[in-house]
Amino acid sequence: MPVAYLCILIAALLPYLWVAIAKASGQRYDNRDPRGWLAKQDNPRVHRAYSAQLNAFEAFAPFAAAVLMAQFAGVDADWIALLSVTFVLVRIVHGIFYLGNRALWRSVIWATGLLCVFVLMAMAIYNTAA
Numbered sequence: 700m701p702v703a704y705l706c707i708l709i710a711a712l713l714p715y716l717w718v719a720i721a722k723a724s725g726q727r728y729d730n731r732d733p734r735g736w737l738a739k740q741d742n743p744r745v746h747r748a749y750s751a752q753l754n755a756f757e758a759f760a761p762f763a764a765a766v767l768m769a770q771f772a773g774v775d776a777d778w779i780a781l782l783s784v785t786f787v788l789v790r791i792v793h794g795i796f797y798l799g800n801r802a803l804w805r806s807v808i809w810a811t812g813l814l815c816v817f818v819l820m821a822m823a824i825y826n827t828a829a
Contacts, residue, residue, distance in 0.1 A: 721748035765819035
């Protein structure tokens with residue numbers, strides 16, 4: 700289970716990676732007015748990195764819940780680890796595709812991550828129904 704827990708930690712930290720890239724890509728960051736700073740940026744990479752941050756925050760809660768559901772339901776630890784690592788890897792690629800403005804591939808990768816979450820939840824439901 701340590702692999703899955705490590706994946707939860709990495710997934711929790713990913714939004715901060717993307718926002719760090721946003722802050723480093725634009726004009727000097729103003730922490731006194733972060734949203735105003737963002738609105739003034741004309742570099743599309745800043746806005747894409749910020750969007751990747753928001754999406755990473757949105758994806759985190761269902762992923763963490765799915766891992767914990769699967770663990771508590773007694774799903775095989777190897778499956779939990781495999782799906783957790785897959786989720787983290789595709790979320791990293793998702794952010795890279797966001798930064799690179801690869802909309803179609805970003806969506807495909809996003810769906811793959813969501814599938815990992817759904818499979819973990821479905822396995823948890825199956826294990827508790829059996």
